[in-house]
Amino acid sequence: MRKLAIGIMSGTSLDGIDVQMALIEGSFSQTKIKPLHFLHIPYESSLKNKIKDVIEEKNLNLENITSLHFELGEAYADACIKLCETYKIKLNEIDFISCHGQTVWHIPKSIDHKTPSTLQLGEGAIIRERLKTTVVNNFRSADIAVGGEGAPLVPFADYILFRCSNKTRLILNIGGISNVTVLPKNGSLNDVIAFDIGPGNMMIDAMSKLFFNLDYDDQGNIAKKGSIIKPLLTKLLSHSFFNIKPPRSTGREMFGHQYINEIVKPFYAHSPYDLICTLTHFTAITIRDAIDQFVLPSHSVDELILCGGGSYNEFLLELIKTYIKPIKVIKLESLGFNGHAKEALAFIILAHHTLLGLPSNVIGATGAKRAVILGQVHHYNKSIKEDPYAHL
Amino acid sequence: MRKLAIGIMSGTSLDGIDVQMALIEGSFSQTKIKPLHFLHIPYESSLKNKIKDVIEEKNLNLENITSLHFELGEAYADACIKLCETYKIKLNEIDFISCHGQTVWHIPKSIDHKTPSTLQLGEGAIIRERLKTTVVNNFRSADIAVGGEGAPLVPFADYILFRCSNKTRLILNIGGISNVTVLPKNGSLNDVIAFDIGPGNMMIDAMSKLFFNLDYDDQGNIAKKGSIIKPLLTKLLSHSFFNIKPPRSTGREMFGHQYINEIVKPFYAHSPYDLICTLTHFTAITIRDAIDQFVLPSHSVDELILCGGGSYNEFLLELIKTYIKPIKVIKLESLGFNGHAKEALAFIILAHHTLLGLPSNVIGATGAKRAVILGQVHHYNKSIKEDPYAHL
Numbered sequence: 001m002r003k004l005a006i007g008i009m010s011g012t013s014l015d016g017i018d019v020q021m022a023l024i025e026g027s028f029s030q031t032k033i034k035p036l037h038f039l040h041i042p043y044e045s046s047l048k049n050k051i052k053d054v055i056e057e058k059n060l061n062l063e064n065i066t067s068l069h070f071e072l073g074e075a076y077a078d079a080c081i082k083l084c085e086t087y088k089i090k091l092n093e094i095d096f097i098s099c100h101g102q103t104v105w106h107i108p109k110s111i112d113h114k115t116p117s118t119l120q121l122g123e124g125a126i127i128r129e130r131l132k133t134t135v136v137n138n139f140r141s142a143d144i145a146v147g148g149e150g151a152p153l154v155p156f157a158d159y160i161l162f163r164c165s166n167k168t169r170l171i172l173n174i175g176g177i178s179n180v181t182v183l184p185k186n187g188s189l190n191d192v193i194a195f196d197i198g199p200g201n202m203m204i205d206a207m208s209k210l211f212f213n214l215d216y217d218d219q220g221n222i223a224k225k226g227s228i229i230k231p232l233l234t235k236l237l238s239h240s241f242f243n244i245k246p247p248r249s250t251g252r253e254m255f256g257h258q259y260i261n262e263i264v265k266p267f268y269a270h271s272p273y274d275l276i277c278t279l280t281h282f283t284a285i286t287i288r289d290a291i292d293q294f295v296l297p298s299h300s301v302d303e304l305i306l307c308g309g310g311s312y313n314e315f316l317l318e319l320i321k322t323y324i325k326p327i328k329v330i331k332l333e334s335l336g337f338n339g340h341a342k343e344a345l346a347f348i349i350l351a352h353h354t355l356l357g358l359p360s361n362v363i364g365a366t367g368a369k370r371a372v373i374l375g376q377v378h379h380y381n382k383s384i385k386e387d388p389y390a391h392l
Numbered sequence: 393m394r395k396l397a398i399g400i401m402s403g404t405s406l407d408g409i410d411v412q413m414a415l416i417e418g419s420f421s422q423t424k425i426k427p428l429h430f431l432h433i434p435y436e437s438s439l440k441n442k443i444k445d446v447i448e449e450k451n452l453n454l455e456n457i458t459s460l461h462f463e464l465g466e467a468y469a470d471a472c473i474k475l476c477e478t479y480k481i482k483l484n485e486i487d488f489i490s491c492h493g494q495t496v497w498h499i500p501k502s503i504d505h506k507t508p509s510t511l512q513l514g515e516g517a518i519i520r521e522r523l524k525t526t527v528v529n530n531f532r533s534a535d536i537a538v539g540g541e542g543a544p545l546v547p548f549a550d551y552i553l554f555r556c557s558n559k560t561r562l563i564l565n566i567g568g569i570s571n572v573t574v575l576p577k578n579g580s581l582n583d584v585i586a587f588d589i590g591p592g593n594m595m596i597d598a599m600s601k602l603f604f605n606l607d608y609d610d611q612g613n614i615a616k617k618g619s620i621i622k623p624l625l626t627k628l629l630s631h632s633f634f635n636i637k638p639p640r641s642t643g644r645e646m647f648g649h650q651y652i653n654e655i656v657k658p659f660y661a662h663s664p665y666d667l668i669c670t671l672t673h674f675t676a677i678t679i680r681d682a683i684d685q686f687v688l689p690s691h692s693v694d695e696l697i698l699c700g701g702g703s704y705n706e707f708l709l710e711l712i713k714t715y716i717k718p719i720k721v722i723k724l725e726s727l728g729f730n731g732h733a734k735e736a737l738a739f740i741i742l743a744h745h746t747l748l749g750l751p752s753n754v755i756g757a758t759g760a761k762r763a764v765i766l767g768q769v770h771h772y773n774k775s776i777k778e779d780p781y782a783h784l
Contacts, residue, residue: 028781028784029784054454055454057453057454060452060453060454061449061452062446062447062449062452062457062496062497062511063497063499063506065454065457065497065511066497066499066509066510066511067499067506067507067509069509069511070507070508070509070533070536071507073537104454105454105455105457105458107455107458107459114455114459115459115462115463116462117458117459117461117462117515118458119454119457119458119461123509123533123537124533124768125530125533125534125536125537125768126533126537128534128537129534129537129538129764130537138517138768141462141515141516141517141518142517142520142521142770144462144517145465145515145517145518145520145521145522146521188781188782188783188784189781189784190779190781190782190784354771357771357773357776358773358776358780359776359780359781363781370778370779371776371779371780371781372521373770373771373772373773373776376516376517376530376768376769376770377768377769377770377771378534378765378768378769379746379749379765379769380765381749381750381765384749384750384751384763384765386762387582387762387763388750388751388763389420389580389581389582389751389755389763390580390582391580392420392421392580392581392582
């Protein structure tokens with residue numbers, strides 16, 4: 001039964017909403033998915049500011065959080081509708097929608113002794129009502145409930161999309177956070193490992209905003225004009241997270257504004273070009289170190305496939321190529337995929353399994369005790385009559 | 393297909409968790425439900441304090457809210473397990489669990505121009521994992537998504553449980569908030585109306601705690617020793633909420649500690665017996681006024697069935713009987729139901745319809761534009777193998 005679905009992703013970089021449409025059928029290694037249409041819709045500035053305020057806990061109250069939860073639902077629905085309109089797809093052709101939601105809090109168990117928990121905003125009932133189709137969301141909680149980190153979840157999709165019988169592949173995604181999936185050649189889902197590496201674009205973006213009022217360092221043009229500030233680099237690399245053995249996951253809680261204020265701010269007297277250059281090297285070095293420490297001892301790697309917003313930072317790309325030599329680096333685009341769209345596509349794959357009653361967490365990625373069905377389902381019943389209570 | 397289910401309810405009074413087990417089959421007016429076992433489990437004081445802090449926005453941060461969401465999931469799971477253990481029911485016999493969750497915010501559209509939204513905490517994925525069965529929760533959002541108040545939702549169950557071919561019945565529930573369901577004789581689901589009346593026990597409980605360190609005024613023993621403070625009663629009755637035409641809903645946001653500080657605190661020099669007596673009369677008078685204003689003009693009422701914690705306040709019961717003469721008042725118990733358990737039972741009925749893909753909001757209760765499936769489903773698949781990825 002082939003399904004037409006939309007995946008909605010909005011990441012920690014707060015740049016906006018990715019919506020991807022695809023056809024999907026089958027399950028696990030028999031899954032067939034055909035990406036169709038993609039849009040990136042930047043957050044409207046008022047909504048982006050609301051999200052920022054909640055994440056940064058500015059004047060936080062229950063009304064802010066709860067209203068944001070519903071307003072994000074509307075924004076996600078708007079994005080889906082715009083995708084359908086742009087590509088002339090009727091809403092009633094959509095079989096289901098998968099929505100990751102906007103993460104505002106993620107405390108996986110490895111960090112400290114707090115209650116493991118996670119919170120993605122974006123009310124699924126709102127999306128369901130606007131799109132008149134079934135919605136799956138809140139994927140991370142179920143993995144945390146079985147002792148996992150709740151992240152990364154994309155490795156399941158990486159396995160389906162990129163596993164290879166004669167090559168061991170790394171899938172390196174550089175979003176706000178960078179993470180890697182290891183797909184051993186001819187391996188099973190149980191052989192997959194994956195983990196968060198550290199900050200990807202998050203800190204580069206923050207400095208680009210602060211010093212140049214730019215949302216990101218386009219193609220690395222700022223970074224390539226600077227030089228490394230060695231004491232800052234040393235300090236950045238000394239973060240204890242980098243020594244945690246996978247499974248591990250991280251986010252804005254660890255590498256967000258508080259961390260920037262503490263570690264980077266003392267260096268604000270330096271040239272902003274040097275600051276951003278240093279942070280770009282930092283991202284590349286943490287990638288190399290993670291591969292050296294946690295992948296190469298057990299796997300010989302044939303190629304690395306780079307995706308995520310960071311793959312468009314040419315300077316960062318060149319740094320990564322240099323640092324991880326001799327591993328071959330290719331961009332996701334060269335395999336015929338839209339590098340911006342992979343995460344949204346991945347959540348279609350996860351939701352599809354949810355609706356089939358099948359698990360989709362990767363134990364080697366999240367550290368969960370076992371495989372579970374991810375996500376919660378807001379069912380839509382297309383056969384309910386206009387007035388279902390008329391004769392009751 | 394008869395199902396064995398558990399309903400979990402925890403109301404605005406924060407007294408704890410109600411868990412009700414029942415057998416259910418059929419749908420709409422053909423629904424057959426047999427209540428089996430019930431437990432009320434008071435919140436542990438540390439958890440109760442956490443909930444209070446979040447609701448009162450004391451040092452509110454994302455960690456508090458998110459960890460509470462997961463901790464409540466654990467507490468709800470504990471309550472279900474205790475119910476099963478107490479009555480020697482094996483966990484794998486339970487077909488589904490319905491969890492209302494702990495409301496920490498509810499902004500229905502009628503109050504002001506804020507984004508209509510609602511937030512019930514208690515992560516369903518945690519309950520699912522602990523109980524190894526399907527969980528339905530988050531019932532209110534779907535109704536808000538179709539323009540409803542998200543409350544009251546119990547009228548659907550009232551219709552199924554208490555409709556009568558030859559009597560027009562009122563079901564009056566007195567919890568933290570009091571609400572009424574009107575079941576016209578021989579009526580359909582479309583004839584049902586229901587709405588929140590105002591504070592039920594909420595303010596009485598708050599004063600009992602403040603002046604007597606009691607969780608509630610047991611049987612009304614405090615109130616019956618006092619007299620009415622007329623200026624306070626006048627002030628309480630002047631609240632603009634009482635003039636809003638149904639559908640309407642309210643909660644702690646409107647009649648919680650802020651309101652008490654503003655309206656009741658100036659009278660703290662009076663005898664606490666008089667304060668609680670006045671608040672008890674206030675609850676009874678708002679019930680009479682609501683019936684006079686919004687029910688009697690269109691319906692002749694045969695009897696009123698009283699349920700909820702407030703039905704155990706004998707003084708309040710007598711006041712209600714006096715104020716609403718000549719309407720006959722009977723307690724839910726006299727119909728063979730446990731008055732404490734009705735809400736939890738109601739959410740079994742709602743979740744059962746959700747899992748059948750059927751709607752369960754009552755338009756005459758919530759003001760929604762149409763009937764929709766309520767709730768989101770955390771599916772459990774009992775046939776998933778120990779290692780589902782072994783051969784993938």
